[in-house]
Amino acid sequence: MREILVLAEHRKGVLRDITWEMLSLGKELAEKMEAQLTTVLPGYEVKSLADELSTQADLVLLVEDERLQNFSSMAYQQVLSTLITTRKPIITLIGHTACGIDLAPGLAAALGMPLATDCLSLTLTEKELTAVRQIYGGKVNAEVACSCEKGCIATIRAGVVSPWGEETRKGKVEVIQSPSLEGISRQRFIEYVEAAIGGVDITQADIIVAIGRGIQDKENIPLAEELAKALGGTLACSRPIVDKKWLPKAHQVGTSGKTVRPKAYIALGISGAFQHIVGMKDSGVIIAVNKDPRAPIFEVADYGIVCDLFDFMPVLKEKAKELLQRR
Amino acid sequence: MKTTITSITKKQTLAQEYDLLGCMQCGKCTAACPVAMRSHLNIRKLMQEALTHESLNPIPMKELWDCTCCSTCTIYCPRELKPNELIINLRGILVEEGHVPTTIRDALESVFKQGNPWGGAKNKRAEWATDLHLKDATRDKEIEVVYFVGCTPSYDPRVQEVARALVKSFNKAGVNFGILGNEERCCGNEVRRMGEEGLFEILIEDNTNVFQKLDVKTMVTTSPHCYNTFKNEYPETHFEIQHYTQYVANLIATGKLTFCGEVDKVVTYHDPCFLGKQNKVFDAPRSIIDSIPGVKFIEFDRSRERSLCCEGGGGRMWVDASDSGERLAEVRVRDAVEMGVQIILTACPFCLLNLEDATKTIGYEDKIQVMDIMELVSQVI
Numbered sequence: 112m113r114e115i116l117v118l119a120e121h122r123k124g125v126l127r128d129i130t131w132e133m134l135s136l137g138k139e140l141a142e143k144m145e146a147q148l149t150t151v152l153p154g155y156e157v158k159s160l161a162d163e164l165s166t167q168a169d170l171v172l173l174v175e176d177e178r179l180q181n182f183s184s185m186a187y188q189q190v191l192s193t194l195i196t197t198r199k200p201i202i203t204l205i206g207h208t209a210c211g212i213d214l215a216p217g218l219a220a221a222l223g224m225p226l227a228t229d230c231l232s233l234t235l236t237e238k239e240l241t242a243v244r245q246i247y248g249g250k251v252n253a254e255v256a257c258s259c260e261k262g263c264i265a266t267i268r269a270g271v272v273s274p275w276g277e278e279t280r281k282g283k284v285e286v287i288q289s290p291s292l293e294g295i296s297r298q299r300f301i302e303y304v305e306a307a308i309g310g311v312d313i314t315q316a317d318i319i320v321a322i323g324r325g326i327q328d329k330e331n332i333p334l335a336e337e338l339a340k341a342l343g344g345t346l347a348c349s350r351p352i353v354d355k356k357w358l359p360k361a362h363q364v365g366t367s368g369k370t371v372r373p374k375a376y377i378a379l380g381i382s383g384a385f386q387h388i389v390g391m392k393d394s395g396v397i398i399a400v401n402k403d404p405r406a407p408i409f410e411v412a413d414y415g416i417v418c419d420l421f422d423f424m425p426v427l428k429e430k431a432k433e434l435l436q437r438r
Numbered sequence: 439m440k441t442t443i444t445s446i447t448k449k450q451t452l453a454q455e456y457d458l459l460g461c462m463q464c465g466k467c468t469a470a471c472p473v474a475m476r477s478h479l480n481i482r483k484l485m486q487e488a489l490t491h492e493s494l495n496p497i498p499m500k501e502l503w504d505c506t507c508c509s510t511c512t513i514y515c516p517r518e519l520k521p522n523e524l525i526i527n528l529r530g531i532l533v534e535e536g537h538v539p540t541t542i543r544d545a546l547e548s549v550f551k552q553g554n555p556w557g558g559a560k561n562k563r564a565e566w567a568t569d570l571h572l573k574d575a576t577r578d579k580e581i582e583v584v585y586f587v588g589c590t591p592s593y594d595p596r597v598q599e600v601a602r603a604l605v606k607s608f609n610k611a612g613v614n615f616g617i618l619g620n621e622e623r624c625c626g627n628e629v630r631r632m633g634e635e636g637l638f639e640i641l642i643e644d645n646t647n648v649f650q651k652l653d654v655k656t657m658v659t660t661s662p663h664c665y666n667t668f669k670n671e672y673p674e675t676h677f678e679i680q681h682y683t684q685y686v687a688n689l690i691a692t693g694k695l696t697f698c699g700e701v702d703k704v705v706t707y708h709d710p711c712f713l714g715k716q717n718k719v720f721d722a723p724r725s726i727i728d729s730i731p732g733v734k735f736i737e738f739d740r741s742r743e744r745s746l747c748c749e750g751g752g753g754r755m756w757v758d759a760s761d762s763g764e765r766l767a768e769v770r771v772r773d774a775v776e777m778g779v780q781i782i783l784t785a786c787p788f789c790l791l792n793l794e795d796a797t798k799t800i801g802y803e804d805k806i807q808v809m810d811i812m813e814l815v816s817q818v819i
Contacts, residue, residue, distance in 0.1 A: 324798060350758075351799040354765070360758075366556075367541055367758045384795060385594040386755070389557055407595055 113146035116200035118191065119164055119171075120210055121152075122182070123303065126160055129206035131274035133267050134167045137204055138279060140235050141169075146201060148280070153190045155180035158284075165282040167275060176289035181300040184213040186292050192221055193290045201259055202233075202240060207266035215266045225257035227265045232272075235259065311345055311361055318344030319373045321364055321391070322352060325380015325401065325420050329357045335379060338424050341431040347371065349387045365390040377427075379420040383408025451492050456524050458489040460517045467511035467521045472747040476763030477504040481511050481521045488524055496528040497537050500760045503529070507631040507752030508711035513743065529633030538633075545756040546634050549641070553623030554589035555756065564619040566591075566598040570605055573616030575652060583608075583615035583685075584654045584677070586668075588661040589624050590787040596794070597787045601660055603816035604682055610819050611695040615658075621648050625659075627667035627712070632753035642672055649675055658685045662713035662786045663751065669717065681713055683785050683811065687722040690729050699818035700732030706779045707811075708738065708770060708793060709745035710786030723785050726811055730818060736777055738770075746770055750788025767796035774806060781807045783814060 117137045120127045134150065141148040150168040152161050154175060161173045174190050191214075195203055205211040205218075207229045219226035227233075227242035231252065234241040240259040243252050257263055313319060320339035326332060332346075339346045346362060353363045364371055365387040376394035381387060383399070383406055391397070392411050399412035400423045409415040416423060453459060468474055468482040479501040488494055496502055502525060511521040532538055538546075545555040552560045567587075575584040585608070591601040608615050626641035649657075656678045659665040665681040689695040707727055713719045720742045727735050740746045748767045749759070771793060774782050784790055787810075794808040 350795075353758075354799055366545070366756050370544065382798070384791070385556075385596060386791070410595065 113144060114149050114198055114200040115141045115144070115146050116195065116198070116203040117148070117150045117168070118187075118203065118205045118211075118214075119150050119152040119160070120182075120206050120208060121154060121157065121160055124157070124160070126163060127206070127208070128274065129208055129211075129267070129269045130164075131167070131276075132269065132272040133204045133206060134164075135275045136233065136267060136272045138167070138275065140202065140233065144201060144235055148282075149198075149200070151191065151194060153179040153187055153289075161284045165280070165284055166278040167280055168282045169280055170282050171284045172287050173284055174287045174289050176292065178292050178295065179289065182210045182213075183295060183298050183300060184210070184217060185295040185298045187214050188218045188221060189290045189292055189295070191218055194287070195222060195224075195262060199262060201262065202235060203262070203264045205264065205266045207268045211266045215264055219264045222262070222264075224261065225259070225263045227255055227257060227263070229268050230265050231268055233265055233267075240265065313345050313347045313362060313364065314369050314371050316345035316347075316371070317374045318342050318377075319347045319364075319371060319375070319391075319394070320344050320377045320379065321347040321349065321381060322379050323349040323381030323387075324351050325382075326352070326357075327380075329355070331421075332357060334421070334424050338428045338431075341428045341435070342377075344373075344375070344377075349381050349384075378408050378412070379424065381408055382406045383411065452488040452494065452524065452527070455527070456485075456488065456521075457519055458485060458524075460519055461485045461489060462517065464516065466514045466516060470510045470514040472508060472510060472766055473504050473506055473749070473759065475766065477501050477759050477761045479504045481505075481525070484524065484528075485519070485521055494528060496531050497535065499528070502532065503539060503542070503753070503757050504759045504761070505752050506711070506747050506749050506754050508747040509716050510711070510747070513715055526631055526633060529631075530635055531633075533633040539757045541756045542632055542753055545753070546629065546632060546637060549624045549626075549629055549634075550637055554593060555624065555628065556589060556593045558589075558593040560623075561620050563592050563622060564617065566593075566601060567605070567617065570602070572605065574619050575616030575654065576618055576621050576648065578616050579653050581614050581616040582654055583613055583656045583658055584652055585615050585617050586625070586657050586659045586664055587617055587622060588659060588664045588787065590791075591660045592622070594787070594791070597660075597790060597810075600787065600790065600810040600812055603810065603812040604660060604686075606816045607686060607689070607695055607812060607819060611689045613689070613694075618648060625661075625664040625667050627663040627671075628751070628753050628755070630667065630671065631751070632756075646673060649677075652677065656680055656685065658682050660787065662710045662717070662719075663788070666712045666716055681717075681719055681722070681785070683713070683723040683726060684719060686812070686815070687725045690726060695815075695819060697729070697731050697818045701730055701814060701818055702732045703780045704734045704736065704778055705781045705783050705814070706736050706738055706774055706777065707741070708748070708782055708784040708789055709742055710784060710789045711745065711747050711751060713785060714745055715743055723783075723811055726815065727783060730814060733814075736779065738773060738777070740773075746773075748784075748786075748789045748792040750786070750792045755788055755791075765792075765796060765799070767792040768800050771796045771800060771802055771806060771808075775802055779806060781809055781814065783809055783811050785811050 117133045119130045147169045149170040151172045161171045164171045230242040232243045241256045370390045372393045374395040378399045397412045398414045399408040400416045404417045465482045548557045591597045626638040630638040668679045
């Protein structure tokens with residue numbers, strides 16, 4: 112039977128989101144190609160993860176070995192190349208994550224297979240894989256094609272496919288003997304280093320509510336904070352707010368702070384000095400609220416609202432809550 | 439022992455390179471340093487450490503990025519040493535070793551890729567002037583003056599107004615001028631001061647190649663920073679380099695630029711460090727202001743050589759001070775308000791931005807205005 116193979120990625124006993132996203136994509140491809148959706152789970156003492164995976168795959172190939180406890184591109188390459196060589200899937204999906212970036216090119220080279228990296232979407236036919244991937248720093252989406260007659264590999268960008276979320280399959284779990292894993296000793300897992308906690312990372316936020324001098328008083332900051340929370344966003348600010356020590360430096364957007372590209376940037380009472388605009392102009396949608404219709408922030412805003420932010424904030428907050436409840 | 443790039447290429451210790459044995463530790467540098475008012479940066483101590491250690495490890499010295507390269511320390515040194523250059527050298531080591539604040543890194547990368555530190559696209563550099571239909575100095579062989587606009591006046595909408603005001607005065611006075619358009623790129627003054635000597639050399643080479651093709655008598659810059667590096671750090675050019683205040687003062691003195699209105703305001707002038715302290719251009723801007731009809735001019739107490747830095751130089755537009763005392767620009771604005779000034783005039787894009795920002799952050803925007811000299815001039819010509 113034809114097969115679509117997905118590499119399950121996990122860390123510290125938890126399957127990563129990218130795995131579910133790839134299974135969702137894999138399901139679509141499998142239905143179209145009338146193929147079986149199979150996922151490979153290399154690891155050690157990860158039976159429970161295999162059971163989780165079986166709810167969304169036809170077959171889970173569990174490869175357990177102490178040496179596979181933590182990700183190692185060398186060990187993973189051996190596991191996958193053995194499986195791909197024997198099973199000959201039409202396509203193997205790997206996450207375009209730190210691990211996937213490390214693993215996929217070497218694997219493709221070793222197998223002599225075509226590889227499409229950082230793909231946004233895939234179209235598969237009997238003979239050809241067509242992938243959409245970005246070039247020129249994300250300004251152009253390019254369609255690239257390669258032959259998949261002898262198999263191919265694609266790495267998938269995180270967050271571009273929605274996971275199904277519910278049980279779609281009742282797959283079985285098959286335990287596979289780990290390959291000999293020779294020569295992997297050159298690579299050794301040392302430790303996981305967590306990103307420093309302490310403050311927010313506004314560069315990772317999808318929605319940013321940013322405040323400027325228009326907030327007037329430190330006492331008013333919780334109002335903006337509540338709005339950010341209601342929208343599922345993060346609070347950021349312009350430089351004067353940090354100068355006044357109303358918010359920590361980690362919240363500052365601009366040339367001497369952070370450059371952000373959220374999906375939505377809501378600027379409240381920020382006049383929009385160039386030094387601030389440089390740090391946020393590439394946001395998806397910019398919504399500016401300012402009393403002054405001549406404020407330069409309106410030059411870059413997609414939506415401009417001339418009003419007092421204290422009138423605006425409660426209204427948007429209520430709307431956001433309403434919408435969330437309806438969901 | 440850590441080997442620094444300096445010691446490899448020049449085979450000199452810091453003490454030899456900066457003549458530190460001449461330092462008598464009098465401390466005038468630190469006493470004069472404007473940034474010392476709000477930072478741990480202690481240039482006297484740094485001079486001593488550089489003298490007594492064969493090489494310094496600057497990696498833990500976060501305060502090195504506080505320096506605005508205003509050069510006050512260097513001007514005040516009775517032994518004519520160059521403490522400011524020592525800081526630039528140490529920043530160079532930080533750049534070589536990759537220990538730079540991310541915002542500085544981004545600004546430098548933008549200069550490398552786009553020819554400006556503001557992240558603006560290279561081919562949009564001249565967009566501000568689209569409706570002005572200016573001559574292209576790289577093609578037009580008839581022009582006499584090339585106007586070097588600079589990065590900030592090209593990209594920052596606030597400072598574009600200054601460039602427009604200058605263009606208006608040039609047109610009014612019948613100056614035959616052109617700009618370099620998209621062939622203009624960063625002068626590198628700040629790049630060098632952020633420690634990226636290699637990138638600075640590339641910029642010198644690129645700009646010099648463009649300059650050589652020009653058949654002009656004079657180059658006029660908006661920014662004192664461009665003026666400073668072209669005049670003092672670039673290979674000699676076949677044309678004269680002037681800051682716009684010098685050129686415009688002459689247009690007024692020779693009767694080519696005349697006024698047709700009055701400004702009934704009390705004004706003062708903030709000396710930009712790269713124009714005043716470092717290049718001794720004190721009188722040209724004052725003579726322009728004096729010639730504007732109706733203006734009442736008063737001096738800051740801290741003026742000319744003693745002018746208080748706005749904290750915009752040396753890469754500080756892209757990184758904040760490590761300590762958080764009151765910004766010097768805020769001190770400056772408060773001083774001006776106390777003097778009863780209605781407009782602070784200046785002649786530098788960075789000073790303009792920092793001072794104007796300070797009027798907002800201390801809530802004085804209704805009490806006082808900040809303008810470039812050219813903006814006031816263009817109101818009455």
